[in-house]
Amino acid sequence: MASTTYHPGAPPLQVAQWFNTREPLTLEDLRGRVVLLHAFQMLCPGCVEHGIPQARRVHEAFPSADVVVIGLHSVFEHHAVQGTPEALQAFIHEYRLRFPIALDRHEGDGSIPLTMRSLSLSGTPSLVLLDRQGRIRLHHFGHLDDLRVGAVLGQLLTEPTPEPLPDAAAGTSAAPSGPAGCDANGCPLPDDTPDAMH
Amino acid sequence: MASTTYHPGAPPLQVAQWFNTREPLTLEDLRGRVVLLHAFQMLCPGCVEHGIPQARRVHEAFPSADVVVIGLHSVFEHHAVQGTPEALQAFIHEYRLRFPIALDRHEGDGSIPLTMRSLSLSGTPSLVLLDRQGRIRLHHFGHLDDLRVGAVLGQLLTEPTPEPLPDAAAGTSAAPSGPAGCDANGCPLPDDTPDAMH
Amino acid sequence: MASTTYHPGAPPLQVAQWFNTREPLTLEDLRGRVVLLHAFQMLCPGCVEHGIPQARRVHEAFPSADVVVIGLHSVFEHHAVQGTPEALQAFIHEYRLRFPIALDRHEGDGSIPLTMRSLSLSGTPSLVLLDRQGRIRLHHFGHLDDLRVGAVLGQLLTEPTPEPLPDAAAGTSAAPSGPAGCDANGCPLPDDTPDAMH
Amino acid sequence: MASTTYHPGAPPLQVAQWFNTREPLTLEDLRGRVVLLHAFQMLCPGCVEHGIPQARRVHEAFPSADVVVIGLHSVFEHHAVQGTPEALQAFIHEYRLRFPIALDRHEGDGSIPLTMRSLSLSGTPSLVLLDRQGRIRLHHFGHLDDLRVGAVLGQLLTEPTPEPLPDAAAGTSAAPSGPAGCDANGCPLPDDTPDAMH
Numbered sequence: 001m002a003s004t005t006y007h008p009g010a011p012p013l014q015v016a017q018w019f020n021t022r023e024p025l026t027l028e029d030l031r032g033r034v035v036l037l038h039a040f041q042m043l044c045p046g047c048v049e050h051g052i053p054q055a056r057r058v059h060e061a062f063p064s065a066d067v068v069v070i071g072l073h074s075v076f077e078h079h080a081v082q083g084t085p086e087a088l089q090a091f092i093h094e095y096r097l098r099f100p101i102a103l104d105r106h107e108g109d110g111s112i113p114l115t116m117r118s119l120s121l122s123g124t125p126s127l128v129l130l131d132r133q134g135r136i137r138l139h140h141f142g143h144l145d146d147l148r149v150g151a152v153l154g155q156l157l158t159e160p161t162p163e164p165l166p167d168a169a170a171g172t173s174a175a176p177s178g179p180a181g182c183d184a185n186g187c188p189l190p191d192d193t194p195d196a197m198h
Numbered sequence: 199m200a201s202t203t204y205h206p207g208a209p210p211l212q213v214a215q216w217f218n219t220r221e222p223l224t225l226e227d228l229r230g231r232v233v234l235l236h237a238f239q240m241l242c243p244g245c246v247e248h249g250i251p252q253a254r255r256v257h258e259a260f261p262s263a264d265v266v267v268i269g270l271h272s273v274f275e276h277h278a279v280q281g282t283p284e285a286l287q288a289f290i291h292e293y294r295l296r297f298p299i300a301l302d303r304h305e306g307d308g309s310i311p312l313t314m315r316s317l318s319l320s321g322t323p324s325l326v327l328l329d330r331q332g333r334i335r336l337h338h339f340g341h342l343d344d345l346r347v348g349a350v351l352g353q354l355l356t357e358p359t360p361e362p363l364p365d366a367a368a369g370t371s372a373a374p375s376g377p378a379g380c381d382a383n384g385c386p387l388p389d390d391t392p393d394a395m396h
Numbered sequence: 397m398a399s400t401t402y403h404p405g406a407p408p409l410q411v412a413q414w415f416n417t418r419e420p421l422t423l424e425d426l427r428g429r430v431v432l433l434h435a436f437q438m439l440c441p442g443c444v445e446h447g448i449p450q451a452r453r454v455h456e457a458f459p460s461a462d463v464v465v466i467g468l469h470s471v472f473e474h475h476a477v478q479g480t481p482e483a484l485q486a487f488i489h490e491y492r493l494r495f496p497i498a499l500d501r502h503e504g505d506g507s508i509p510l511t512m513r514s515l516s517l518s519g520t521p522s523l524v525l526l527d528r529q530g531r532i533r534l535h536h537f538g539h540l541d542d543l544r545v546g547a548v549l550g551q552l553l554t555e556p557t558p559e560p561l562p563d564a565a566a567g568t569s570a571a572p573s574g575p576a577g578c579d580a581n582g583c584p585l586p587d588d589t590p591d592a593m594h
Numbered sequence: 595m596a597s598t599t600y601h602p603g604a605p606p607l608q609v610a611q612w613f614n615t616r617e618p619l620t621l622e623d624l625r626g627r628v629v630l631l632h633a634f635q636m637l638c639p640g641c642v643e644h645g646i647p648q649a650r651r652v653h654e655a656f657p658s659a660d661v662v663v664i665g666l667h668s669v670f671e672h673h674a675v676q677g678t679p680e681a682l683q684a685f686i687h688e689y690r691l692r693f694p695i696a697l698d699r700h701e702g703d704g705s706i707p708l709t710m711r712s713l714s715l716s717g718t719p720s721l722v723l724l725d726r727q728g729r730i731r732l733h734h735f736g737h738l739d740d741l742r743v744g745a746v747l748g749q750l751l752t753e754p755t756p757e758p759l760p761d762a763a764a765g766t767s768a769a770p771s772g773p774a775g776c777d778a779n780g781c782p783l784p785d786d787t788p789d790a791m792h
Contacts, residue, residue, distance in 0.1 A: 043292045048246060061741045078288040081279075090276040094241045094380050147655045150744020155752045157745070182292050259543045345457045348546020353554045355547070439688045444642060474684040477675075486672040490637045490776050578688050 007135035010035075010128070013072070014105045014114035017085045019092050021100040027134050030068050034156045035130040036149075039072040039104075039116060042082045042091040044124045046186035050143040051125030052095065057146065058153070059099045066157055071101035074116035074124060076189060079106075112189065123188035129153070132161040142186050205333035208233075208326070211270070212303045212312035215283045217290050219298040225332050228266050232354045233328040234347075237270040237302075237314060240280045240289040242322045244384035248341045249323030250293065255344065256351070257297045264355055269299035272314035272322060274387060277304075310387065321386035327351070330359040340383040403531035406431075406524070409468070410501045410510035413481045415488050417496040423530050426464050430552045431526040432545075435468040435500075435512060438478045438487040440520045442582035446539045447521030448491065453542065454549070455495040462553055467497035470512035470520060472585060475502075508585065519584035525549070528557045538581040601729035604629075604722070607666070608699045608708035611679045613686050615694040621728050624662055628750045629724040630743075633666040633698075633710060636676045636685040638718045640780035644737045645719030646689065651740065652747070653693040660751055665695035668710035668718060670783060673700075706783065717782035723747070726755045736779040 010027055018024050027035065038055040040047035052071070059069040075083040082088075088103050104113035119128060122141040129138035129152055138144075138152050208225055216222050225233065236253040238245035250269070257267040273281040280286075286301050302311030317326060320339040327336035327350055336342075336350050406423055414420050423431065434451040436443035448467070455465040471479040478484075484499050500509035515524060518537035525534035525548055534540075534548050604621055612618050621629065632649040634641035646665070653663040669677040676682075682697050698707035713722060716735040723732035723746055732738075732746050 042241075043288055045293055057739070057741055061739070062745075078292075081282070081285045081288045084279070087279045090241055090279045094276075094385070095243055096380075145651070145655070146740035147651055147744040147747075150741040151656075151748035151751070153741075154745035154748025154750075156748075158749045158752045182294075187292070255541070255543055259541070260547075343453070343457070344542035345453055345546040345549075348543040349458075349550035349553070351543075352547035352550025352552075354550075356551045356554045438637075439684055441689055474688075477678070477681045477684045480675070483675045486637055486675045490672075490781070491639055492776075578690075583688070 007131070007137055009134050010037075010130050010136050011115075011118035013070075013102055014118070015102040016105040017088075017103045019089065019101045019103070020098060025068075025070065025100055025102075027130065030130075031134050032132050032161045033065065034067045034132060034153060035134075036067060036069045036153070037072055037119075037126075037128040037130070038069065039074045039119075039121050039124050039126040039128070041073065041075055041077070041124045041187060042087065043078055044182060044187045046143060046182070047125040048095075051127070051186075052097070054143075054146065054149065055099065056097070058149070062153065062157075067153060069099040071097065071099060072104055072115060073101060074104040074113050074121065074126075075106075076112045076116065076123075077187065079111070121189075123186055125186050129156065131156045132159060141188070205329070205335055207332055208235075208328050208334050209313070209316035211268075211300055212316070213300040214303040215286075215301045217287065217299045217301070218296060223266075223268065223298055223300075225328065228328075229332050230330050230359045231263065232265045232330060232351060233332075234265060234267045234351070235270055235317075235324075235326040235328070236267065237272045237317075237319050237322050237324040237326070239271065239273055239275070239322045239385060240285065241276055242380060242385045244341060244380070245323040246293075249325070249384075250295070252341075252344065252347065253297065254295070256347070260351065260355075265351060267297040269295065269297060270302055270313060271299060272302040272311050272319065272324075273304075274310045274314065274321075275385065277309070319387075321384055323384050327354065329354045329357060339386070403527070403533055405530055406433075406526050406532050407511070407514035409466075409498055410514070411498040412501040413484075413499045415485065415497040415499070416494060421464075421466065421496055421498075423526065426526075427530050428528050428557045429461065430463045430528060430549060431530075432463060432465045432549070433468050433515075433522075433524040433526070434465065435470045435515075435517050435520050435522040435524070437469065437471055437473070437520045437583060438483065439474055440578060440583045442539060442578070443521040444491075447523070447582075448493070450539075450542065450545065451495065452493070454545070458549065458553075463549060465495040467493065467495060468500055468511060469497060470500040470509050470517065470522075471502075472508045472512065472519075473583065475507070517585075519582055521582050525552065527552045527555060537584070601725070601731055603728050604631075604724050604730050605709070605712035607664075607696055608712070609696040610699040611682075611697045613683065613695045613697070614692060619662075619664065619694055619696075621724065624724075625728050626726050626755045627659065628661045628726060628747060629728075630661060630663045630747070631666050631713075631720075631722040631724070632663065633668045633713075633715050633718050633720040633722070635667065635669055635671070635718045635781060636681065637672055638776060638781045640737060640776070641719040642689075645721070645780075646691070648737075648740065648743065649693065650691070652743070656747065656751075661747060663693040665691065665693060666698055666709060667695060668698040668707050668715065668720075669700075670706045670710065670717075671781065673705070715783075717780055719780050723750065725750045726753060735782070 012027060015024065036055065036058055038051055040051050055069050055071060058067060073088050085103055092101060104115045106113050125143065127138065127140045127144055128136060131137045137156060210225060213222065234253065234256055236249055238249050253267050253269060256265060271286050283301060290299060302313045304311050323341065325336065325338045325342055325347065326334060329335045335354060408423060411420065432451065432454055434447055436447050451465050451467060454463060469484050481499055488497060500511045502509050521539065523534065523536045523540055523545065524532060527533045533552060606621060609618065630649065630652055632645055634645050649663050649665060652661060667682050679697060686695060698709045700707050719737065721732065721734045721738055722730060725731045731750060
């Protein structure tokens with residue numbers, strides 16, 4: 001449970017479009033607060049059934065001055081259907097999501113969006129928790145129960161806010177590799193992804 | 199509970215494309231079997247959380263020789279996002295739906311698809327149960343619990359199969375009018391729908 | 397699903413004490429109505445989690461003129477703790493049960509109460525459905541989902557009420573034998589029960 | 595959320611009998627570990643449905659070297675039915691509880707057991723969290739969601755283990771007073787309890 005000794009800084013968010021926020025958010029601006037990044041896809045059953053309701057619960061349980069919840073729409077399949085800003089806007093509207101949501105940015109013909117790649121996410125849903133210094137303290141693919149998520153949040157909330165570290169290396173790839181194809185837990189990246197991380 | 203004395207015949211399904219079936223289904227061909235029509239939209243939270251899981255349970259609980267479950271994708275909002283065959287195909291794939299699903303057909307610039315209109319559905323999710331004669335015996339907007347759905351199915355299954363009636367009038371409009379905007383129960387039609395039924 | 401051709405009449409209820417009813421109920425008096433008997437034990441987790449909530453849902457979903465729900469407290473273990481009228485009264489009070497509940501009667505030193513024996517129940521929770529003629533049409537040990545229970549109720553509700561049959565033979569023993577020890581599904585009778593039915 | 599500045603030490607547990615533990619536990623012996631006390635009654639629906647499953651989840655989610663879960667059976671009503679060691683033993687057996695459980699001790703003719711009184715609990719279920727120093731850091735009547743419980747546990751787990759304080763004053767009475775009679779949330783103490791705390 002966030003037990004690694006070295007905690008890399010989170011890479012910057014690379015966003016095509018923001019929703020539910022007046023202006024774009026940057027992790028630098030959020031230094032001093034705990035950040036919960038919930039990576040999802042609107043057509044991922046595990047995200048809709050478990051991940052998004054959990055993100056909503058965290059958003060409601062903790063004051064935004066302490067914990068900032070950010071939804072990250074990281075589309076790596078069915079791009080034509082769920083990858084557009086219009087699709088995400090409709091989803092946010094119908095599911096009445098209130099927390100800030102970022103559409104992960106694609107570049108060139110890569111099927112995996114940039115933030116998902118720089119965070120080394122294994123699929124959706126994925127949960128990434130950043131401490132007050134912007135360091136990655138939890139990096140999980142699939143569903144994690146509220147007790148464990150709450151315990152890490154409680155731990156991070158007790159930590160002081162030292163000076164930001166210069167370190168901003170790429171995210172750890174400690175995340176477990178998921179099963180093939182969407183299941184109740186989530187949608188893993190295909191093993192033969194052309195632009196898989198290395 | 200399906201207690202009206204006059205039961206109109208169901209109008210024919212008007213389908214743009216079928217999924218999970220080798221050839222198009224017609225209600226005529228299904229005479230002699232009980233039919234459960236579940237009208238949904240892939241971006242309707244009440245459909246994804248309640249309606250579709252219930253349709254799946256009915257599909258698994260009853261042999262298809264007795265009860266035929268048909269999903270009807272009746273898109274009346276966010277057409278560009280969820281209204282295409284590609285979108286429905288992706289949804290069916292990710293949610294691993296196994297029962298036959300029809301994409302309700304649009305005509306001209308009407309926002310409400312044809313089968314939804316001829317069945318006088320008030321929104322999604324909607325449940326329509328047809329008896330062995332193809333007559334509408336239950337017509338419900340919103341979620342109906344398994345006990346009540348099971349009771350109507352049990353009643354219809356006990357009825358014999360007489361000769362089909364010539365009657366094939368339009369569906370009853372006994373369905374309650376839903377609330378405005380999607381909520382946990384479903385997505386009602388807007389009151390000011392340009393091509394609302396009358 | 398209640399598909400056997402011969403349906404034995406239910407044996408009379410043998411009750412030590414009634415709760416939630418002004419006067420004792422008899423199956424004879426209930427002829428013409430469908431009866432749901434839910435056999436439970438207050439210390440049976442499967443009963444508390446699944447069976448009793450389902451009995452409550454049936455009680456609320458169907459008018460008592462059509463379906464009568466009766467709870468049958470058939471204690472076959474921990475008699476000293478849960479077998480007294482005081483224990484059952486306290487349980488009914490705390491769980492706010494509203495439907496009639498009978499304390500199954502014990503005789504001599506038998507650990508299995510009389511109604512449970514005459515109905516050949518395999519353990520708790522058990523569900524027994526009687527048609528309008530008082531015949532056993534469903535006999536199930538463990539949990540049965542609402543769709544299936546509803547379907548049998550719907551079937552039985554459509555049947556007419558002929559003259560009561562003289563037949564009142566002992567209950568069928570079609571019930572599956574349950575696993576040993578309480579589990580999530582229920583509490584089966586021990587195989588070596590001294591006064592097991594034969 | 596454990597936001598008070600002064601944290602009283604927990605009073606000693608006063609136990610009639612222990613279950614699921616070789617020898618009696620004392621809070622002194624548990625210094626250095628976080629302790630979750632879950633006060634319940636076996637006939638309290640809110641305890642059986644929410645509190646006990648949550649206690650089980652905490653017991654499974656955290657190593658006992660970090661968090662010790664203790665069930666406290668604090669019977670303040672229906673004593674004859676649920677107040678005996680035999681009743682509690684049967685409940686523990688049927689519900690397959692694995693964590694240590696203490697039967698709160700009664701004295702004289704008081705209806706409220708001693709530990710419940712010294713902890714100033716308002717009813718069941720109640721949750722009390724002790725830090726590594728044995729101080730009361732959370733004191734809650736009714737159900738508290740996993741996120742919040744997890745957050746407090748996470749916070750307490752990050753705290754160091756200083757020398758035990760001499761302070762061992764009686765528990766705070768910060769707990770909200772509950773509604774009258776058992777409901778979905780729990781069973782509050784009656785307002786006119788003869789030996790209510792003051």
